[in-house]
Amino acid sequence: MTVMEQRGAYRPTPPPAWQPRTDPAPLLPDAEPYRVLGTEAAAGADPELLRRLYAELVKGRRYNAQATALTKQGRLAVYPSSTGQEACEVAAALVLEERDWLFPSYRDTLAVVARGVDPVEALTLLRGDWHTGYDPQQHRVAPLSTPLATQLPHAVGLAHAARLKGDDVVALAMVGDGGTSEGDFHEALNFAAVWQAPVVFFVQNNGFAISVPLAKQTAAPSLAHKAVGYGMPGRLVDGNDAAAVHEVLADAVRRARAGGGPTLVEAITYRVEAHTNADDATRYRGDAEVETWKRHDPIALLEQELTARGLLDEAAADSVRQDAETMAAALRAHMNRDPELDPMDLFAHVYAEPTPQLLEQREQLRAELAAEAEPEGAQ
Amino acid sequence: MTTVAVKPATMAQALTRALRDAMAADPSVHVMGEDVGTLGGVFRVTDGLAKEFGEDRCTDTPLAEAGILGTAVGMAMYGLRPVVEMQFDAFAYPAFEQLVSHVAKMRNRTRGRMPLPLTVRIPYGGGIGGVEHHSDSSEAYYMATPGLHVVTPATVADAYGLLRAAIASDDPVVFLEPKRLYWSKDSWNPEEPTSVEPIGRAVVRRSGRSATLITYGPSVPVCMEAAEAARAEGWDLEVVDLRSLVPFDDETVCASVRRTGRAVVVHESGGFGGPGGEIAARVTERCFHHLEAPVLRVAGFDLPYPPPMLERHHLPGVDRILDAVGRLQWEAES
Numbered sequence: 001m002t003v004m005e006q007r008g009a010y011r012p013t014p015p016p017a018w019q020p021r022t023d024p025a026p027l028l029p030d031a032e033p034y035r036v037l038g039t040e041a042a043a044g045a046d047p048e049l050l051r052r053l054y055a056e057l058v059k060g061r062r063y064n065a066q067a068t069a070l071t072k073q074g075r076l077a078v079y080p081s082s083t084g085q086e087a088c089e090v091a092a093a094l095v096l097e098e099r100d101w102l103f104p105s106y107r108d109t110l111a112v113v114a115r116g117v118d119p120v121e122a123l124t125l126l127r128g129d130w131h132t133g134y135d136p137q138q139h140r141v142a143p144l145s146t147p148l149a150t151q152l153p154h155a156v157g158l159a160h161a162a163r164l165k166g167d168d169v170v171a172l173a174m175v176g177d178g179g180t181s182e183g184d185f186h187e188a189l190n191f192a193a194v195w196q197a198p199v200v201f202f203v204q205n206n207g208f209a210i211s212v213p214l215a216k217q218t219a220a221p222s223l224a225h226k227a228v229g230y231g232m233p234g235r236l237v238d239g240n241d242a243a244a245v246h247e248v249l250a251d252a253v254r255r256a257r258a259g260g261g262p263t264l265v266e267a268i269t270y271r272v273e274a275h276t277n278a279d280d281a282t283r284y285r286g287d288a289e290v291e292t293w294k295r296h297d298p299i300a301l302l303e304q305e306l307t308a309r310g311l312l313d314e315a316a317a318d319s320v321r322q323d324a325e326t327m328a329a330a331l332r333a334h335m336n337r338d339p340e341l342d343p344m345d346l347f348a349h350v351y352a353e354p355t356p357q358l359l360e361q362r363e364q365l366r367a368e369l370a371a372e373a374e375p376e377g378a379q
Numbered sequence: 380m381t382t383v384a385v386k387p388a389t390m391a392q393a394l395t396r397a398l399r400d401a402m403a404a405d406p407s408v409h410v411m412g413e414d415v416g417t418l419g420g421v422f423r424v425t426d427g428l429a430k431e432f433g434e435d436r437c438t439d440t441p442l443a444e445a446g447i448l449g450t451a452v453g454m455a456m457y458g459l460r461p462v463v464e465m466q467f468d469a470f471a472y473p474a475f476e477q478l479v480s481h482v483a484k485m486r487n488r489t490r491g492r493m494p495l496p497l498t499v500r501i502p503y504g505g506g507i508g509g510v511e512h513h514s515d516s517s518e519a520y521y522m523a524t525p526g527l528h529v530v531t532p533a534t535v536a537d538a539y540g541l542l543r544a545a546i547a548s549d550d551p552v553v554f555l556e557p558k559r560l561y562w563s564k565d566s567w568n569p570e571e572p573t574s575v576e577p578i579g580r581a582v583v584r585r586s587g588r589s590a591t592l593i594t595y596g597p598s599v600p601v602c603m604e605a606a607e608a609a610r611a612e613g614w615d616l617e618v619v620d621l622r623s624l625v626p627f628d629d630e631t632v633c634a635s636v637r638r639t640g641r642a643v644v645v646h647e648s649g650g651f652g653g654p655g656g657e658i659a660a661r662v663t664e665r666c667f668h669h670l671e672a673p674v675l676r677v678a679g680f681d682l683p684y685p686p687p688m689l690e691r692h693h694l695p696g697v698d699r700i701l702d703a704v705g706r707l708q709w710e711a712e713s
Contacts, residue, residue, distance in 0.1 A: 131488040142456070143488050147480045153446050154481070157453025157461075164435055165457070183473070187446030194441055349491040350526055352549040355579070355626035 022231050029224035029236040033268045036243040037305045045243045047311050053090060053242040054306060055320045057299050060086040060110045062324035063119065064273075066331050067109070067126070071277045075335045077128040080107040084272030087242035087298035088204045090114050092172055095249040103142045103155040103173040107204075111174065112141055119327065120334045129339040149179040152188030152201065159197040159256075170256045172200045172249070178209025180223050189264065193230040198256035200249060201264045204239060206271040211284040227264035239267030240298040243305070270296075343369060387564040390538045394424045394500075394556065396569055397542035398462065402432050408546060409454060410437040412447055412464030412500075421466055422502060422561055444474040448499065452481050455495045462546055468503040469512035475520070482551045483526030498545045498552045503531075504597045504647055506559035506694055508687040515684055516648030518596075521553045522624050522657070528578055529624040531555040533599035535565035537622060544578050552578070557597035581628035583635060587617035590641035590707050593632055593658055595621040598645045598695060605700040614704055624654060632658070633665045640671040641707040647694050650678030672709030 036042050064086070067079045082089050085107075093114035096102060104112050112122045117134045124133025125144050132143040142158075145151035155173035162169035179185055180203055192199045203223050207214055220226055227234030237248040245267055252263035270293035274281035281290075306312035347354055347362040354362065402408045410428055412420070416439035419426030428437035440447050444465055451461035465471035471478075478499065486494045505514030521529045528550055532538040538556070545552035584599065585606050592602040599620045606616035619635050621628065636642045642662055644655040655676035662674050677695045685693045 130490060131484075132490070132492075135492045136456075136489055137492060143485075143493075147476060150449065150476060150480060153449025153477070154453035154456060156446075157450030157455075158457045159453070160450065161454040161457035161459050164459075171453075184445055184449060184476075187441075187443040187449065190441055190443065191446045191450050345490075349487045349489075351486070351528070352494060356629065357626060 024228050027228045027231070027233045029222060029227070029234040029266070033236045033238040034244050034248055035238045035241050036247060037241045037301045042243065042305055042309075045247075045305075047309070049094075049246065050243060050302065050306055051311060051316075052094065053087075053246065054299075054302050054312065055323065056090040056094065056114050057086045057242060057302060058320045059324045059327055060090055060114065061299060062328050063110060063113060063331070066328040067123065068273070068277065070123075070332070070335050076123060076126045078276050078278065079109075079126055080276045081273040082107050082110050082271075084293060084298070085204055085206055085239065085269045086110060087245050087302075088202070088239045088267045088269055091242055091245040091249055092174060092202055095246055095253055096170070096172055099140065099167070099169050100253070101140045101142065101155065101158055101169065101171045103151045103158075103171060104144050105148070105151065105174050105176060105179065106144050106146050107176065108144065108174050112139075112144065115139060115141055117141060119331050123335070127335070127339070129341060130345075149175050149182035149184040149188070151175075152179075152184055153191060155199050155201075156188050156192045156195070156197050156262075159192075159199045160195050163198060168198075168257050170198045170200065170253050172202055172253065174202050174204065176209065177203060177205040177207070177214055177217055177223060178212065179203075180226065181209075181217055189227070189230045189232070189262070192262040193232045196259070196261040198259070199262040200252040200256055201262065202249065203264065203266045204269055205266055206239075206269050208271060208275070208284070210275045210279065211281075213284070222266060224264055224266035230264075232262045232264060235263060235265045237265060237267050239269030240296050240301060242298055242302050269298075386566070386569065388535055388567045388569050389562050389564050390532070390535050390556075391422055391424050391561040392569065393535045393539040393567060394542055395426055395428075397539045397546075398425060398428060399431065401462070401543055401546040402428065402436060405460065405546075406436075407458060408436070408460045408462060410462045410464070411440050411451060412438075413440060413442050413466055415439060415464050420464060422558065424500075424556075424561075425464065444470055444472075445477050448474040448477040448482065451497050452477065452485070452495060455497045456485075456493060460496050460498075460546060462498045462500060465499060465501045467509075467513045468501055468515040468517050471499070471501050471517065474499075478521075478527070478553075479524050483524045486550065487526060494549050495551050496549045498542075498548075498554050500542075500554045500556060502556045502558040502561075504555075504557050504559060505684060505690050506597060506647075508690070510687060511684065514690065516646070516679065518555060518624055518646075518648055519653050521555075522654060526551070527625060528552040529555065530578055530622060531557060531596035531624065532622065533557065533560065533584075533596055533620050535563070535567040537620075539567070541578065541622065548578060555596060559597050560600070563600070579623045579626040579628060581619050581621045581623070581631040583617060583631065584620045585616070585618040587615040587639065589613075589615045589639060590643065590704055591617045591619055591632075591635045591639045592643050592645055592700065593619050593621065593635075593662070594645040595624065596646075598647055601695065601697060602645050602700060605697045605704070608697055609701060609704055612701070612705075616704065627658075627661070629661060629665060632662060636662050636666045636674075637669040640669055642666075642670075643675045643677055643700065643703045643707070645677045645695055645700055647679045649681045650676050651681045653678055672707045675703045675706060677703045 064083045070076045089110035121133035155171040159171040224234035224236040415425040416429040659674035
């Protein structure tokens with residue numbers, strides 16, 4: 001048989017039928033960010049929850065202002081303020097049960113405090129007397145993560161481990177818009193979806209990664225759209241609407257706890273202050289834009305709703321402000337005292353058992369400290 | 380006392396046995412990585428574990444090294460003891476940030492409140508004819524990262540003992556498996572594998588009087604062979620197998636060098652900025668007055684790992700070690 005005859009005898013078959021693994025339509029986020037305050041949905045919101053959110057928002061803003069003032073006094077090495085983003089911070093903390101875990105990034109001190117961590121301990125990293133001040137196991141709050149998105153796979157692993165142990169624990173992991181470009185963001189979302197891990201990924205899209213605007217960060221229709229590619233639902237929410245953020249996160253947490261797998265929630269918000277006190281935000285954005293966002297302020301939005309429904313009078317608002325002042329005064333008093341540092345702590349927590357090399361170095365430092373402590377001129 | 384037959388076993392078999400025994404002894408031990416489940420690993424080190432312990436405890440993960448190590452961190456935070464497999468040395472680099480920024484630092488960052496008892500198994504080194512990205516010796520990167528233990532076995536018994544010790548450790552351990560020794564056989568009793576060595580102890584593999592070869596992992600058998608060959612030239616060489624690069628056993632190494640007065644460090648990773656520089660400096664600082672010659676290094680060349688048909692020129696072999704030993708005749712030259 002000639003080659004041509006062989007070819008003639010060959011009957012190509014069509015490729016096996018291809019079916020998508022999941023119908024993408026239910027995973028897609030809505031075109032508009034979800035809102036509650038100022039809409040008909042607000043009527044269904046729990047008054048107790050709204051009042052609690054309000055108190056925490058006011059306290060949170062005061063905390064941001066106090067911490068920023070402490071950087072100016074040299075009491076904090078740096079403070080990345082979340083002013084303007086308080087609704088996200090507070091909702092993230094309040095939506096979790098005690099047994100759940102929070103995985104914050106460096107800007108999320110407010111969420112850590114709202115979760116119940118001592119305000120002074122939450123600032124240890126930024127003050128510089130150690131890295132993590134609080135006990136992560138006690139509060140079920142991971143250390144504030146400075147590398148971007150690297151804490152997201154930790155949240156996935158922890159939630160997965162909890163499920164393997166039969167515990168109905170949910171992990172909520174926070175990341176910024178810039179962090180969604182990192183490889184760890186991708187790997188974490190992919191692992192979570194494949195393992196159906198009980199995790200909620202919460203992106204606070206505040207418009208800028210230091211100075212780089214979202215348009216230069218991604219070409220996706222929204223960050224929430226990224227969820228579809230992993231096979232998990234994406235939700236888009238107005239990040240300055242505390243009631244909406246709480247509702248969307250609560251839905252996602254409920255779904256995760258019930259075995260429904262992970263969700264990606266993107267909150268559209270804005271960083272009103274600069275990236276940190278070391279940043280000059282006027283180099284990359286105009287005052288008009290900042291002013292527009294200030295008119296969509298999370299505290300004012302909630303205050304209007306509470307007042308309109310008769311849930312907040314001047315006396316109640318005063319009491320909330322007074323509580324915030326008390327918190328700020330206590331924070332100020334604590335932070336104005338110099339921390340007591342023991343240099344020997346440097347060697348205490350490198351390994352369970354120090355290596356012989358570290359033991360030698362520990363003795364070297366001990367001798368140096370002893371020499372320093374000797375009165376001048378002593379032989 | 381019953382006598383049990385001591386059968387030859389391979390290093391890969393001993394590692395499998397160590398994983399199996401660790402998983403049987405402690406339900407919190409979880410094995411994870413690409414291909415570790417159904418396939419049993421590309422080197423078959425995890426063979427049978429998924430079948431015996433279930434896919435929840437021996438898990439085929441998505442192909443993503445940062446994700447594998449990053450999720451293992453979260454699992455360790457919740458009280459598990461993950462044993463992660465990085466398929467090949469150069470495939471571990473995407474996980475480097477997790478290793479350096481989180482694995483090595485978590486105990487320190489949290490003042491000891493959040494230790495991470497996890498083991499990262501990395502098949503490393505050349506000599507198996509692998510194409511590029513399959514033969515790197517990355518130990519210097521790991522050694523330079525405080526917070527990690529770094530160990531590497533050279534014998535079948537050590538492979539078992541060190542891996543059990545690594546998994547039992549409350550600190551993260553980078554466990555480097557010399558892949559060209561996977562199929563090396565030793566007389567080792569797989570029915571009674573009781574030898575669990577503490578991490579951080581070197582061992583004298585062969586005693587001698589005229590010089591010390593300081594080495595580890597894949598270079599240990601090469602040094603043993605060189606020591607045998609050197610007898611013909613009148614050299615009686617001692618061979619020290621470090622087993623643990625971090626912590627470093629100054630005591631055993633320096634005791635040997637003080638006895639012999641001469642030392643050569645042998646490893647296949649590059650010499651510049653490599654482990655040998657650190658070891659030579661430590662030995663010199665501690666044994667200067669006992670030394671009859673400078674501490675020499677025999678290392679791989681300072682180049683990206685070569686293609687397989689050229690790797691024999693790169694890897695330190697018996698001849699190159701013997702040349703160095705010859706150069707230890709310092710007084711004669713001066």
